[in-house]
Amino acid sequence: MVNEASLETFYKIVDQNQDDYVERLREAVAIPSISSIVGHRDDVVRMSHWLTSLFEKLGIKYEARDIGSHVMDNVDLKLPPIILGTYGNDPNKKTILVYGHYDVQPALLEDGWSSKPFDMIETSKGQLIGRGASDDKGPIIGWLNAIEAHQNAEIDFPVNLKICFEGMEENGSEGLEELIANEADKYFKGVDAVCISDNYWLGVTKPCLTYGLRGICAYKVTICGPGKDLHSGVFGGTVHEPMTDLFHLFSKLVAPNGDILITGINDDVAPLTDEENKVYQSLEFSLNELHSAIESKTNIYDNEIETLQHRWRYPSLTIHGIEGAFSSSGFKTVLPAKVIGKFSIRIVPNMDPKRVNELVEKFLKDEFAKLGSKNTLSIECLHSAKAWLSSPHHWNYVAASKAVERIFKCKPDLTREGGSIPVTLTFQDALNKNVLLLPMGRGDDGAHSINEKLDRSNYIQGIKLFGAYLHEIASCKAE
Amino acid sequence: MVNEASLETFYKIVDQNQDDYVERLREAVAIPSISSIVGHRDDVVRMSHWLTSLFEKLGIKYEARDIGSHVMDNVDLKLPPIILGTYGNDPNKKTILVYGHYDVQPALLEDGWSSKPFDMIETSKGQLIGRGASDDKGPIIGWLNAIEAHQNAEIDFPVNLKICFEGMEENGSEGLEELIANEADKYFKGVDAVCISDNYWLGVTKPCLTYGLRGICAYKVTICGPGKDLHSGVFGGTVHEPMTDLFHLFSKLVAPNGDILITGINDDVAPLTDEENKVYQSLEFSLNELHSAIESKTNIYDNEIETLQHRWRYPSLTIHGIEGAFSSSGFKTVLPAKVIGKFSIRIVPNMDPKRVNELVEKFLKDEFAKLGSKNTLSIECLHSAKAWLSSPHHWNYVAASKAVERIFKCKPDLTREGGSIPVTLTFQDALNKNVLLLPMGRGDDGAHSINEKLDRSNYIQGIKLFGAYLHEIASCKAE
Known part of the structure; x- marks a missing residue:
């Protein structure tokens, strides 16, 4: 059973500290950790140090794994480390592995940004605009904020957490697959399920859990x-x-x-089953959103369901x-x-x-x-x-779904995505554990575009969601 | 009637001075008059000065026409002048307009040249290798050498010559069409026929006259x-x-x-007429040459005639x-x-x-x-x-054909080309006069490639050919 009082305290602390969390994100955004540009490699490494300082502050045991070097644009470059973290080691608790990345896409003011991309601003609508705010610095710092909030609230952390943060996701995740395979029975031993927060809600108002990728x-x-x-x-x-x-x-x-x-x-x-077909009937998605995303009306299908089915x-x-x-x-x-x-x-x-x-x-x-x-x-x-398809009936998903209901007062959409997130399949295959995609940001965050943003509410509610998810994990029965 | 003795003297002078002509070409090649590279525009202008010095030495009246400026790679650049020349003004002689260009294609040693592209060398086989040797410095200097040889031999020049040398041919002939249209009734007034030497023999052993372009x-x-x-x-x-x-x-x-x-x-x-079809039967061309040019055997037609018909x-x-x-x-x-x-x-x-x-x-x-x-x-x-098609029966062609027989002891191939040489049509339309393409170089000269060359024999025999052509022009009946 979830300790409701503990959770309420946790929420309160998160709300109280939200400005600090925003400042923390601003600090992280200010480090232009672009993994695909030679001249920014030092910034990626600097970002890893920023993170491990925070790990130290929060008492998270970590290793910054050296994964060698690679050649990029004819330059031999050291790869940024993969940060492995361990928070808690209680044999009576479940162990959840969270993955994220601390590198970002390139961004130049000249590309058309309305503000300096590495100088995070907050608009009057509460949008935190800056490169990496949503992809993926907001989510990875979200996990750390959730840990800190538990410490501040003096609440027992509900699970053992394993952390895997890489610095090459936007540049082919060099070295990651090998590390995961090697560590499956070592560092990642005992992991019960995996949670990745590196994708987006389907739309802009309703949270989702993502259970499939092409x-x-x-x-x-x-x-x-x-x-x-x-x-x-x-x-x-x-x-x-x-x-x-x-x-x-x-x-x-x-x-x-x-x-x-x-x-x-x-x-x-x-073949499309009745059960699967049902999922499509109530999704928060309209052709208007598609038209706005593709900036045209050149969609093949004139209805939402066929469109999503052909995407997913x-x-x-x-x-x-x-x-x-x-x-x-x-x-x-x-x-x-x-x-x-x-x-x-x-x-x-x-x-x-x-x-x-x-x-x-x-x-x-x-x-x-x-x-x-x-x-x-x-x-x-x-x-x-390969395509990846998980079961939304797995306890990992059930826990996440309950957490969404707690924070957002609605059932999450069950979505799939048309693109691939290779690490999803890598974790599933290497650890043979359920993987959940639990997005923090909205469908219009513009992860790889100009004016990337994360809404303050998504960031703060996301921290609560992560905490609630871990509490639900702790209280659910793993079959 | 052609004065045979004069011609023989002319040939002798050309042979005697051939090393000087090669040195003159070497001097010209040494000026990297690349019209399509901003940093070489001064060299193109320098090349125009080199030419007009020679015009002065030979007593050719000239104007270096300023044709304004253009924007290239965001730089406002003065265009190199179009050099208009007049040599002779005898109302009893025909007036022939010769066209050529003094600019060249880019060339870098790193592109794969076997020697420095602007440092002309002569191989043991008598190939003069250097950028512009064949395209088009050899031919334009050829005309000037022919004039000089007449002066040295103290032979009357058989025609009035009008000269039009541009410096932008390799970069769209900016300003040329307008100048030709404007000067049709002025500078070019009285021109009886046009001769352009800016293409190549079909093969490597037999001269040709070119009467058509796609x-x-x-x-x-x-x-x-x-x-x-x-x-x-x-x-x-x-x-x-x-x-x-x-x-x-x-x-x-x-x-x-x-x-x-x-x-x-x-x-x-x-439709293909019998007469035209006959022309194809005796051309110096083999599929081997095609294979060597395309560096493969991916030709559609398995015979020479269909190949050339589909090219021309x-x-x-x-x-x-x-x-x-x-x-x-x-x-x-x-x-x-x-x-x-x-x-x-x-x-x-x-x-x-x-x-x-x-x-x-x-x-x-x-x-x-x-x-x-x-x-x-x-x-x-x-x-x-439009495509361009001339008549090989025109006196301009007949004169050129006789000249070829004089120098090369064979009838020229009558060829067409698959590409376009826009100035050909421009002259024909503006002056309403016959245009002849009379190449100096061979089919393997590699005009726009690395190791561009002009064979010494083509250069020297070409000078003789130009002279003999003008003598034949003088003696033929213009209908």
Whole structure:
């Protein structure tokens, strides 16, 4: 049973200290820990020190794991450490692993920000605007604030917490997968469930729990013709042009209405069950929100349910671009010699990446053969990740759902997402434990855009939510 | 009648002075007159001074016409002058206008040159390797050497010469068309025919006269969807993707075998006459040369004649690239919001650019409508130029043909080219006079490539050819 009085005290402390929490976030935002820019690597490391200072202050045992170096833009760079933390070690309590990241996306005032991106401001509407406020500094500091609030309130912390904060999430999570695999039976031993706060509410008013993500199979298709780029005037009409072949080939992949045309690709898609279908009926989502997100009315489906189903539970295929062709503004009479088309398929349960690769390869080869071209084709799968689907009936989700009801007085939406968050699957596969995505921010936070923000209410209520979730975890029965 | 003795003397003088001519070319090559690089604009101007000094030495009246300025790479730059020259003013002689350009393509040793590009060397095979040696410093200096040789030999110059040398040919011939139009009845008044030496033999052993060029219609096709680039995971499968539409649309333009599929586009193509067909039977050209030029065996046609006909006298369509999509190496989960596909059609006699535009626009709109996409389409013709076709029976060609026989002891090939040389049509339209393309260099000179060269024999025999051509001009009957 949750100790209601303790929770109420915790909420009160959080409310009382909210300005301090905002200042703490401001301090963190001020460190431009951009992991994808060489010149900011020191800032990422500085951000790790900022965090471990806080760990020390809060009495969280930690290790800042050196995960080696990598080459970026021809520079050999030390990777920022992965911070592993342990708070509590009571064999009578459950152990929850929380993951987040302390690096951020690049941001420049010139990109169109309305204020300096690393100088967090609060608007009159209570929006905390600054790079990383929502992705992912607000959430990771949220966990630490929740710990501190328990200390301030002198309430027993309801679970043992394991912490995994990385500094390379916005740059491919270099080194993370290996560390998780290595530590599954060591540092992460005894973890009962995982909670990741690194995504968003579907809309702007209703909290959600996220229980599924699409996977991805990304491809690079190379068509080689002449040994060098040619002048289109001199050679046009006399040689098989790789661009012509590529346009024919890729036009066969997907219909303008989004249907994937690769033979057999849709056969394994999990059928829509009645239970799943029910989830879609009450979600906080409207086509208006979609229109505002895509800044147009070019949606394929004229209703919310089909739109979300095609975002979350059906595969899609996007052609991203061509490497090797003319891509600048202006005009150039070039006949490109070698072009590399790139596309990816978002895969869903029960599609298997290996099977998808086989189908893609066979289809492209068959279609290319039909073109009768003397050019050559090669296909490479750049990377692939399975879809991820959890059960919202698991105690980890039930606890989170109850916590949402406590803080927001409503049941959370049960959502999935169209993109992938690779660490989700990594944790699930390595630890063989349930993973929950418990977002703090809203759907319009603009994580990778200009004017990234976190609403003060989401931040403060989020801290309460994290605390309440851990209390619910403590009181629920783990089967 | 040609004065045979005068010509023999002229040839002898040319042979005697050939090392001086090579040194003169070396001096010119040493000036890196690259018109498309801001930092080299002074060199282009310096090259114009080098030329006008030579004009003065040879007693050629000239004007270095200031044609204003332009903006390049955000820099306001003075354009290099167009040098107009007049050599002789005898009402009893014909007046021939020769055109050439004194600017060159960029070149860096790092591009892969085997020697410093502006430090002309001569190989043991007699190749003069240096940027601009063949394109177009060799030819323009060739005309001046021919004048000097007449002076040295004390032979009467057979024609009045008008000269037009520009310094912006490799960068769009800024200001040239306007000047030609303005001067048609002034500086160029009285011109009987035009001769341009700025192209190449078809092969490497047999001289040619060039009597036709394909035209061009270049297009920019914009498909707009979302208001900004989207994440393919979040939105893939739910919005109409501009890339999907573009691939479908462009796949309809041209077949992998080069056939243009735009309705009606082939209807106006001039039929192949027996006379024209005969020209193709004896040309110095082999598929081996094509294979070496395209560095592959991806030619569509397995014989020389069809290959050349599709290069010269049939239209072709090339897709150049896409602006607005992902074009770097690596991979990015982007769903491009607005993509601009670029393609061009090489047009031939009797295709009319206006009619081609109409057909292209109608076809693309019809095909786009069939896609059922909510994205929007717009089509822009970036520029167009008619094909050019001259008559090899004109006295200008007959004179050149006789001159070739004198110097090379064979009849020249009658060739056309697949690309366009806009000034050709400009002169023909503005002056309403016959234009002849009389190349000096060989097909393997690599005009815009690394290791551009001009064979010493082509240079020296070319000077003789230019002189002999002018003597033949003087003795032929102009109808």
